Amino acid sequence: MVFIAPPPVDIELLLPLLSVTLTAVVVLMLGIFLKGRTGPLLAGLSLLGLIVTLFFTLRLWNANRAGFSGMIVGDNLFVFFAAVSLVIAGLAVLLSTSQLDRPIHDAPEFYALMLFSVVGMLVLSASTDLLMVIIGLEILSIALYILTAFARPRLSSEEAAMKYFLLGAFSLGFLVYGTALVYGATRSTQFATIALALRLPEALNNPLIITGLGLLLVGFAFKLSLVPFHMWTPDVYEGAPTSVTAYMSVGTKAAVFIALLRLLNEAMPSLRPQWALILSVLAILTMIVGNLAALSQTNLKRLLAYSSIAQAGYILVAVIASGRLGLEGVMYYVAAYTAMNLGAFAVVIAVSKDDQHVTFDDLAGLWYRSPALALAMLVFMLSLAGIPPTAGFLAKLYVFSAAVQAGFLDLAIVGVLTSAVAAYYYLRVIVAMYSQPPAGQPTVRVTVPLGVVLVVAAVATIQLGLFPFIPTGEQSGALLALLSGAAGR
Amino acid sequence: MDLGTILFFGVLTIILIVPAIMVVIASKPVHSAMYLVATLLGVAVLYLTLSAEFLAAVQVILYAGAVMVLFLFVITLLNPTEGEGPDPIRSQALVGAALAFSLLGMIAILLLAGVLRSPFADYPPRPPTWGDNIQAVGAVLFTQYLLPFEIISILLLVAIVGATVISQSRPKGE
Amino acid sequence: MLFDYLWLALLFPALGFLYCAILGDVFPRRWAGYVGTLAVGLSLVVASAGLVTLSGLPEQSQAQSSVLYTWIASGKLAIPFGLLVDPLSITMTLIVTGVGFVIHVYSTGYMADDPGYARFFAYMNLFILAMLTLVLADNFVMLLIGWGGVGLCSYLLIAFWFERPEAAAAGVKAFVVNAIGDVGLMLAIFLLIAQLGEIEYLKAFKAAAGLPAGGTVITWITLLILVGAVAKSAQLPLYVWLPDAMAGPAPVSALIHAATMVAAGVYLIARTHPLFEMAPTTMLVVAIIGAVTALFAATIGTVKTNIKRVLAYSTISQLGYMMLALGVGAFSASIFHLATHAFFKALLFLAAGGVIHALAGEEEMAKMGGLRLRLPVVYWTFLVGALALSGFPLFSGFFSKDEIIAAAFFSERGGWLLGLIALLTSALTGYYIFRAFFLAFHGRSRTPDEVAGHLHLPGLTMLIPLVVLAGFSLIAGYIQFPVAGFESFLQPTFAQAHQPEIGGINYWLIAAISATASIAGIGLAYWRCGQEQPAPAEFSAEGWLRRLLLNDYYIEHLYRWVIVWPVFWLGSLVSTIVDPIIVDGVVRGVGGYTRIGSRALGVFQTGYLRTYAVAILAGVVVIIAYALRIGLQR
Amino acid sequence: MNELNFPILSWLIFLPIIGGLIGLAVPRSNPGALRGLSISLALINLFLSLTMLVRFDASKPGPQFVEQLNWLPTFSIQYSLGIDGISLTMIALTTVLTVISLLVSFTAQNSHTWEMTVFTLFLSGAVIGTFAARDLILFFVFWEFMLVPMYILVVTAGGPNRSSAAMKFFIYTAVGSLLMLVSILSLHFISASLLGRPTFDIDTLRKAHLPYGVQQWLFAGFALAFAIKVPVFPLHTWLPSLYAEAPTPVLILATMLVKVGAYGFIRFAIPLFPEAAVAYAPVLAGLGVVGIIYGSLAAYTQRDMIGVLAYSSIAHLGFITLGIFAGNERALQGAVVQMFNHGISAGMLFALAVMIRQRTGSYELSSLGGLASRWPAMAGFTTLAIFSAAGLPGLNSFVGEFLLLSGAFQTRPVEAIIATIGIILGAMYLLRMFGRIMHGQIGNGRSFPMGDIRLIEAVTLVPMAALVIAIGLYPRPLLNLIEPATRAIVSTAIERPVASLAQSVNHGE
């Protein structure tokens, strides 16, 4: 019998994970015991759990803990993205309560799964090991597969779930295979160790590593719906319940981008030219295809899906640029994108008659039916289009600044030109609201939770645009050093 | 490498790859499932040759056992008697196949080149230093991989909750 | 400064304009006429005072600048708002205010029944203001203000009866053709600024003396000024607007399109004569344009049947004379003719206006005839004007015109050809004006009975101006006597000019020939039109020559084909094809292709799960291919 | 802080914007309150700008009424305001036109007065912001934001094709301005290495002497944005369609929108990239001239008033472009004066167009005619406006045109001559329009119940008419205001680079 020494457990670092998990379990349990319309109660409970978690998360500010043999880290980057993820989840919970005429069946499971997906996001934000990344991604993804199917027995919801699931699993295959190759080349899956190994020229020159990198990027690209790995996105976004669409459009991006950022900068800084090139191509394709495809959409959910593809392209530009501006750019963009995209989806939920098909007709004459809602949507659309003084503008400014500074002028130019194209479809939304007289649509009822989301999102969109708050704090030493090293090059 | 080894691995290759091919081309899902079991068992044998006894056992029990039973269960539940219909996007499938084979070629080249340049690819390798496989796995699993081990339980919980909620029958139009 | 009060001459018409424009229809309408007339009268008084002051000055200081303020200052360029008083400008001022005053008086009667009474006087006063600015300006740019202002008033007054499409069109034509002249003048000023840096007359002339005489620069400057003069003074080839301008009321034709504004071109060249004298080429061009225009317009005048149009072509012809005089260097003679012409042509127009007024707006001579007895005062005054115009001995036109013809023959810049043309024109002048005279006043009445029965007999306000102008037409020629009085008055202005000295036998010989020629013309007119029944051809368009003349030698057609329609076609081309289809087409094309690209992308989004998988695989293959390229390099 | 110890520029910018925000909360059912709010804010703004006019010291070099705050330190972006004579002129004009635009929109009975009022306020604030900003990003923020109220105005209150027109306008200008953003960022980073510190402040950036090759690219980015906004031929096609669809009262203020493009050339593109500007000047001046002729020709054959005015704007802005790129101080000064004048004369024409449409229900030239006999006072104002636009000597536009063309004549004679000839075409299309509207007879069977100019309408027209005449006769105050600023630009941004270019050519030989 070999005695295995118990490893040290950093409970503070685990607290956010634990509290969300605990909330999820409590919600599940209550669902078993309580009968009737439990939705609002469980939503409130979930919100409470998320707020508590947010508290635990923020306590880690400037703590810079690494734990569990380098599996996760609790740096400020984690705190920021975890906080964003928690806010996203909170707003999504509020959104989900508002689909009143489409009650969420199985409320306990719904909220529990949502909370579990938050666990996945937290894991992703913290992980510094490819295995943890895979596990986090799977928790998040599996929860989302099921949430996508929650509008069943509507076929489109199930179809979306199946497409999402099969392609997701397909891409997982690439991700895992890539991990295997990286492991073969560097003897480890841990970022720090990989980076160390890659300092040696023989590891760097091993074709396994570049192949592995490529396959890993495929896995990430799928989750971020980068072109050409994006094709599931519009279908899934259309088919899923709108509140879930809203949630995954922002949540996945936030969590996966931070993981990607860590992988590239902490594990593979020495492969920067290679991944920058691959990602540049993907970014250019994404910005072009995402925006172009959105032009001819008539279903708002599909339109926003393509829009989110394109937005991911812009964030990716900041990732490629790296450096201080790039890092802050990703952070800022994700925060801004959260506010404006969730806001837009909130409006979509408010005006939609049918969970799947939300068209421009549903928006027609909104300006005359519900001016406040129309103004909020105006703010969100302008922000998505990158028009000042909204957060979307500053976000783009960040991205393009970072790109120009790092010498990626081509990315910046493609970015601005596609932004102009993007303006077209965002403006079409505005035209629908402001230009056409109402055609007998019912007056819009905005529920309290939805109103809260709208106000929070709109205020955040403008507030971030005018007085941006970018909490860099004392960055986790290693990452910032790497970043500044990359910028200095 | 002696002849016996070559013969052994030659046979192993056949019992691994042929069923794998059959998985892809068998017309009935139930046949595919059976061929998959064969492949999985073949992989377990591969694990054994690599001194991963623990994994081989898990592979047989968990995969060839539990997972495949689940598959067969679903297949019989759905009972898709007729084979697949005509392919509406056949040309596209051909493009896909071409891409897949080129992928195979490229990955094979890259892997071989990688092996050639790896400092550790000497054959035969040194015997494993970890001693008893199960003990070694356990030691690593509960120290270095403690956190993933715990967290993967959440994944399983998610899967269980998800599977139950989604496969519950519910009257339409509710 | 001596002439600081002179700006009052500008102020009164300005105030008159403001009153008529703003309050004219608020207070009783008649007041507008009184105020307008009074304003011009006061200007006349100021101008007379100016004349008195000027006469009291020694000759060498008879060019006084009085600067009100600096109008534009930009860098080294400073443009003052200043008045230049010298014999030339004071002469012009007197003509403008004097004739203007008389015509204002006349208009109070003539326009009495017009609904736009106040508006009319507003425009007229504005015109006086602009014209005075033009003649009193002490620099080119201020001249341009007056120049543009008179153009504006001309437009407004030609199109005064804007309900009539032809009047509105005529106004536009006048303004646009004059705009060509404005552009020429502006370019001349630009060239002056660029080359000399001066735009005040006196300084510019001094600076120009440094330029090589006959050089390219001075030639271009003068040619461009000439473009302006030609447009304003309705010379070939830009005369086309003036005949149409007769669509305005008769007093307008008298004041603007006979006496004052059209003479502005002549004034301009006289004003800038130091420049022209340095450019012999331009002088020759001026002379040729003048001579040809004089003959050309006179020939057309012989066939026109609209009484005001006859007078219009006559005006063009007479302005041609003045140009000719300028071209041959006889600046004083030109201004002299300008002055006499102002009186007798104004008289003729007003008299014609009396006829038209009486006939309720009828201008066609085919509907006139035999008015001698019905409108005696008009008849006699028209006769005086016609005699003066035709250069009948001892009438004002005789003296001034003969000086020009003599100068054309004997000046060192003249020549026998120019002289002959001038003489021929003189004969034609006698013919066409008396043709009109006879057609209108003699013979049998061709007026429809309902009109003839209700003649609007002119009142005193119309008759007195006629008589006054007739008096001036009689005596104005004598200001030159006893010894070149007018010329010596103008001497300070033209001191530096090399004016031809023609006296003695040459002058009297020419006078005799010219008088004979014009009397011959009058005789011919009497022979053809003086009978009870005029030659029937007069009112028809038989024969190629008559058609040619009636159509202005088809110059109008030429313009239409070469300029007007091409501009319109080009414009239509731009509006209908180039802009919406080509230029915007590119823009929309980009948008369209973007949309097509968008649809094309939609085609790939088949909804088939496996399509998406193929896309993913394609991405993988590309990335792995890249890895292959990189990985095997080293 | 500044001369007044009062952030007057910020007030000028944000008063209308805050007013607009408050206005959004005023219900539609209470138009009176909104009118009162908006017009009083506009009047306060007018008063503030007049205060600045009084307190502005034209003899002092450099920006005045400066305000500076660190806005986004991460990017070293400053909230930095300040004006010179050119900015002040434009701001004052904007405040005047805002008042007039609002008043006209009140008189025009339109179901969208509410939108017009609220978003006009936003537009006004944004336009003033562009003129006051001295930080490139701050400028860009206002510049982009400017599009939004205009866009909303068009899509809510516009004509039948409003969506596509507004879209073309937005996308077209967005393409240009986004490329400018790339230029701005490149400038920022390149000059950061030259200056040793990153900045967006234009006065500091001017000191970074960029290499000529870099300047060329960056200038191109700026020039494209400004050229689209001006608009310079052939980038103009958004303008006629926008004007055709936009609610006309708004166009009175929107004339300032295109001025921002010209202003951008003067304030940013030329001083920041002097050598490149000199090198590109022939092209842009040439395009300006083409625009004059092209716009005039198109205006000559338009079927409705707004079309004529739209293409006339293109022609007039062609003059301004020529003036800016003539490379001559007088021409530049003339261009600025013309920017001012065009605002007035075009504003007046748009105001009159609104009044005519209100009385006759149409902008179609073919359905109008003979209005002068029905409404003489309106005809009088129209006459003044038309001849002001035509550049009649003695009226405001002549001053600018004269300075502009006489200046341009010295450096670019051929272009100046063609441009001067363009004046003839200008007279042609303007008089054609005037004649079609005012002259002739009122179409048979038509009766127009409304009377002549009402008092509130006169209130909008008289100030502009007064400015037309006053500037025509006594332009000195305006010129004195502008001259130091233009001289500074010319001496640093045109004469020096020309000299240095010449020098380098000499060295090269």
Next chain:
Amino acid sequence: MIAPLWYYLIISATLFTLGVLGVLLRKNPLVMFMSIELMLNAAGVAFVAFSRYLNLVNGQVIVFFILTIAAAEVVVGLAIIVAIYRTKANIDVDEINTLKG
């Protein structure tokens, strides 16, 4: 008995490609799913082979986790397929394409 590293890797690549092919060619989601299992197994083979040749046991531990993940995926995936079958009585992926464009 042990084969050279390249052998394992080639086997793994072949299995991986066969899995990819299955996803691309089959219309039955169950078979597609089985193909994905092939891909994951291929990765497992590579991991274990590397683990053996690097003489590091953690590769095997990672495969253990991957097996678990695969199991979880199977559970959920099969549930989704069953749910679709309930709704549509057909699970052919080519017949399920209401979402497109």
